[in-house]
Amino acid sequence: MNSDQTLTPQMLALPFFAGYGREDLQILSKHCRPVNWPTEFEVIREGQVATEFFLILDGRIQVQTSVPGRGDVTLQTLVRGDILGWSWLTPNASYSFSARTILPASALSFDGTALLRECEQHPRLGYLLMRRFALVMSDRLRHTRLQVLDLYAPPRTSGSFQALRKR
Amino acid sequence: MDLAGLADFVAALWSAGYRVIGPTVGDGAIVYGEVRSLSDLPQGLTDQQEAGQYRLVRRNDDALFGFHVGPHSLKRLLLPPKERLFTTIRKGPALTVVPEQIPTEKIAFLGAKACEIQAMLTQDQVLLGGHHPDVQYLARRRNLLIIGTSCTSAGGTCFCTSMGSGPSVGEGADVALTEVISESTHHFIVEAKSSRGAELLSPLRLPSASSSEQQIAAQQVAAAAKQMGRTLVTDGLKELIAQAMDSSHWDSVATRCLSCANCTLVCPTCFCNTVEDVTDLAGEHSERWRRWDSCFHEDFSYLHGGAVRQSVKSRYRQWLSHKLSTWIDQFGRSGCVGCGRCITFCPVGIDLTAECATLQARHP
Amino acid sequence: MIALAGTAPDATDSALVPSPYVVKRFVCETDDTFTLTLAPSAGGDALRFAPGQFNMLYGFPAGDVPISVSGPTWRKDVLIHTIRAVGPVTKTLAQLQRGDSVLVRGPFGVPWPIANAEGQDVLLVAGGIGLAPLRPVLYHVLKHRRRYRSLTVLYGARTPSDILFRQEIAKWQARSDLRFEVTVDRSDASWHGHVGVVTQLLDRIELSPLQTCAMVCGPEVMMHFTRLALSKRGVPSSQMYLSMERNMKCGVGSCGHCQLGPFFICKDGPVFEYPRIASVFSVKEL
Numbered sequence: 117m118n119s120d121q122t123l124t125p126q127m128l129a130l131p132f133f134a135g136y137g138r139e140d141l142q143i144l145s146k147h148c149r150p151v152n153w154p155t156e157f158e159v160i161r162e163g164q165v166a167t168e169f170f171l172i173l174d175g176r177i178q179v180q181t182s183v184p185g186r187g188d189v190t191l192q193t194l195v196r197g198d199i200l201g202w203s204w205l206t207p208n209a210s211y212s213f214s215a216r217t218i219l220p221a222s223a224l225s226f227d228g229t230a231l232l233r234e235c236e237q238h239p240r241l242g243y244l245l246m247r248r249f250a251l252v253m254s255d256r257l258r259h260t261r262l263q264v265l266d267l268y269a270p271p272r273t274s275g276s277f278q279a280l281r282k283r
Numbered sequence: 284m285d286l287a288g289l290a291d292f293v294a295a296l297w298s299a300g301y302r303v304i305g306p307t308v309g310d311g312a313i314v315y316g317e318v319r320s321l322s323d324l325p326q327g328l329t330d331q332q333e334a335g336q337y338r339l340v341r342r343n344d345d346a347l348f349g350f351h352v353g354p355h356s357l358k359r360l361l362l363p364p365k366e367r368l369f370t371t372i373r374k375g376p377a378l379t380v381v382p383e384q385i386p387t388e389k390i391a392f393l394g395a396k397a398c399e400i401q402a403m404l405t406q407d408q409v410l411l412g413g414h415h416p417d418v419q420y421l422a423r424r425r426n427l428l429i430i431g432t433s434c435t436s437a438g439g440t441c442f443c444t445s446m447g448s449g450p451s452v453g454e455g456a457d458v459a460l461t462e463v464i465s466e467s468t469h470h471f472i473v474e475a476k477s478s479r480g481a482e483l484l485s486p487l488r489l490p491s492a493s494s495s496e497q498q499i500a501a502q503q504v505a506a507a508a509k510q511m512g513r514t515l516v517t518d519g520l521k522e523l524i525a526q527a528m529d530s531s532h533w534d535s536v537a538t539r540c541l542s543c544a545n546c547t548l549v550c551p552t553c554f555c556n557t558v559e560d561v562t563d564l565a566g567e568h569s570e571r572w573r574r575w576d577s578c579f580h581e582d583f584s585y586l587h588g589g590a591v592r593q594s595v596k597s598r599y600r601q602w603l604s605h606k607l608s609t610w611i612d613q614f615g616r617s618g619c620v621g622c623g624r625c626i627t628f629c630p631v632g633i634d635l636t637a638e639c640a641t642l643q644a645r646h647p
Numbered sequence: 648m649i650a651l652a653g654t655a656p657d658a659t660d661s662a663l664v665p666s667p668y669v670v671k672r673f674v675c676e677t678d679d680t681f682t683l684t685l686a687p688s689a690g691g692d693a694l695r696f697a698p699g700q701f702n703m704l705y706g707f708p709a710g711d712v713p714i715s716v717s718g719p720t721w722r723k724d725v726l727i728h729t730i731r732a733v734g735p736v737t738k739t740l741a742q743l744q745r746g747d748s749v750l751v752r753g754p755f756g757v758p759w760p761i762a763n764a765e766g767q768d769v770l771l772v773a774g775g776i777g778l779a780p781l782r783p784v785l786y787h788v789l790k791h792r793r794r795y796r797s798l799t800v801l802y803g804a805r806t807p808s809d810i811l812f813r814q815e816i817a818k819w820q821a822r823s824d825l826r827f828e829v830t831v832d833r834s835d836a837s838w839h840g841h842v843g844v845v846t847q848l849l850d851r852i853e854l855s856p857l858q859t860c861a862m863v864c865g866p867e868v869m870m871h872f873t874r875l876a877l878s879k880r881g882v883p884s885s886q887m888y889l890s891m892e893r894n895m896k897c898g899v900g901s902c903g904h905c906q907l908g909p910f911f912i913c914k915d916g917p918v919f920e921y922p923r924i925a926s927v928f929s930v931k932e933l
Contacts, residue, residue: 120828152827177689178842186835187836188836189834189835190834190842191842192842192843193830193840193841193842193843195851196851201790217908218839233721240898258846258872259843259844259846262844262846262868262872263832263833263843263844265868266805266832267774267832267865267866267868267869268774268775268776268803268804268805268809268832268865268866269805270679270731270733271587271588271589271733271734331725347712368663368664369663369664369665370751371707373707373708373748376669376746376747376748377667377688378667378668378688378707378747378748378749379667380664380665380667380750382658382659382661382664383658384658385655385656385657385658391701404648404649407648407649407651408649409653409901410901411651413650413901413914414650414914415662415897415898415901416656416900417661417663417897417899417901418656418657418658418660418661419656419661421651421656422655422656424651425651425656446707454648455648480762525908525926528930528933529930554901554903555902555903555904556897556901556902556903557896557902557904558710558896558897558902559710560708560709560710562708566708569707569708573663576902576903576904578903583894583904584893584894584904585894586892586893586894587733587734588733591839591893591894591932591933593932594932596932597931597932597933601906601933604908605906608909609906609908609909612908612909613909613911
């Protein structure tokens with residue numbers, strides 16, 4: 117496959133592809149393929165060997181984990197332009213969470229294992245790709261930290277039994 | 284005007300329907316109370332003041348207004364420590380609100396120092412200067428006659444000259460007095476400062492003061508200006524404080540400050556207040572009371588769940604930065620008149636002028 | 648010097664004395680949030696207000712609290728307030744029934760810049776109960792839709808069951824002349840919408856930064872990160888408006904409680920153009 121076929125101008129306009137040279141894009145396109153998923157499709161499963169990552173083009177995908185007693189809990193929703201999966205970056209890794217479509221979705225699926233080999237050969241591409249993923253991870257971390265803050269939680273009520281005993 | 288003239292003036296005020304309030308002696312301090320005759324005034328007494336210290340001592344003359352400032356200020360009269368705002372009555376599901384009557388009592392305050400009057404004008408801006416003037420305050424303020432006395436000596440914690448608010452009585456007074464005492468004479472230079480003041484003075488047919496009498500009085504006031512116990516360098520202070528929000532100096536003050544709120548209670552410009560609702564047991568009658576509050580109290584900044592200013596450091600910083608910096612943003616003038624009360628009545632002697640000097644030295 | 652002359656003070660003029668209102672309608676929005684529709688006990692029109700202004704609502708006999716008006720400005724007969732029951736007064740208000748009385752004084756504060764925003768894209772970003780003070784803006788823009796360009800609402804709630812005005816949101820989402828996105832921080836199995844913080848929605852929408860007027864209301868930390876995300880998208884800070892919160896008691900700038908640096912939130916705010924409060928926004932314990 118070459119970039120002319122796989123990567124349309126609309127795809128290349130996504131922030132994920134910003135900053136790469138022509139050669140880099142050719143390598144990227146060599147290792148990606150378009151995928152289409154129906155609703156309720158399990159894209160990745162927690163614990164599976166992680167070899168791929170996805171650039172979401174359309175639809176909506178839920179990142180989930182299974183909590184006994186609560187069922188599948190959605191932690192985050194991904195839409196067009198978002199990246200799904202970064203476990204492939206680390207050796208012999210498996211996916212930490214599952215992902216399931218909630219609306220019919222399409223994406224570009226990248227072969228992480230092959231790309232890692234290319235990155236060894238082409239350090240410039242490797243550097244750009246790692247920077248891109250660092251950004252994805254820092255965004256994800258910032259949003260997660262805000263979620264952890266639980267900003268809309270009801271205010272703590274003072275004067276609990278424990279607090280009274282400490283006085 | 285001699286002493287007999289002043290006694291006549293006080294009597295004339297009472298017969299004109301004014302309740303005369305002024306300096307009296309109580310609880311070992313100069314406090315404000317009713318003045319029926321000159322004998323109620325703190326004749327021959329003055330106050331020795333230092334950081335954390337206040338003591339009445341005898342003067343070597345019989346001056347009536349030979350004191351500086353005490354724990355009371357005019358805000359007690361205009362914005363009382365506690366006052367009812369309205370009463371709510373419940374009958375079935377219906378509520379009826381009965382507003383508090385507008386106060387009508389006429390008060391003449393005898394012996395207001397220059398800094399006191401400036402402090403009153405400062406509070407006027409807060410309570411009357413907005414879109415919603417405080418009606419109770421406005422009524423009291425309109426019914427208040429001010430007879431000021433310029434200072435001829437300065438106290439140990441005074442710094443009115445630094446703040447441009449004394450020692451000479453200026454705007455805001457209806458009548459200004461300067462007490463002049465020497466071996467041969469004890470009299471007052473009297474000046475009408477408003478038409479209301481002039482009207483009250485004219486029946487007394489006072490002799491006009493000679494130019495040498497006026498000169499002597501002016502010299503004594505000028506001498507007081509040179510005796511200030513404290514100084515505050517105000518140049519650039521507003522900006523310095525605004526930029527020093529993260530200064531470690533606030534931590535240092537916090538190690539000493541007890542957060543007791545004494546400074547805000549004695550401060551003649553501190554206006555912060557809160558309301559509380561007092562209900563009868565049947566739950567049919569509730570009164571809303573306003574009372575003085577202080578930014579030093581932890582619950583002052585309470586916001587669903589907790590206080591915004593939890594540390595003593597942040598509360599002292601709030602008080603000082605409001606007084607000397609953000610007050611200027613809000614009202615175009617400093618919130619400090621240099622009366623020194625906060626220094627004198629601080630139980631641990633924290634001195635606002637010294638804290639500012641340290642800030643200025645640390646952040647040149 | 649403040650002039651003392653003028654008309655004699657009248658006790659009934661006091662901004663500190665409330666007027667009785669009757670509860671016409673009580674709607675439970677969520678487990679802890681409800682909406683009151685209030686009409687003057689004496690009959691006649693209710694207090695007039697502008698979007699973003701607040702009233703002091705007095706739950707007898709507990710006391711009063713500042714609550715933004717959440718209803719439309721054109722309802723002249725009633726005042727609508729959406730309230731979260733978190734403290735003693737709001738919990739008293741939560742127990743009201745139709746026909747009960749509430750005392751109201753106001754309205755107070757600086758409103759949202761609905762006139763300045765004319766001719767621009769309007770972006771409302773709300774977190775939690777912060778949707779309530781923005782709802783009058785939404786009503787206004789929808790009523791005068793042609794005066795504005797695009798209209799986008801991004802709303803973050805804690806969980807799906809904490810979402811306010813559900814039925815109304817469904818109607819808004821069905822319209823083509825506005826975009827209304829909802830996200831929750833924590834989902835449950837019933838939820839098929841977005842999960843994640845509201846700033847994440849902001850990263851994903853299309854916007855013309857220079858023509859956007861953003862109005863943000865929610866917890867201070869949420870507004871802080873929303874502002875950062877707006878800056879990143881190129882929205883000038885002079886086109887960002889935040890609604891600040893402090894302990895407002897009197898509503899008229901004379902009790903001192905709601906001060907934030909040089910501002911009295913009750914009369915200089917609660918709505919501020921961001922550059923005005925930039926220097927005090929992130930000072931701790933201010």
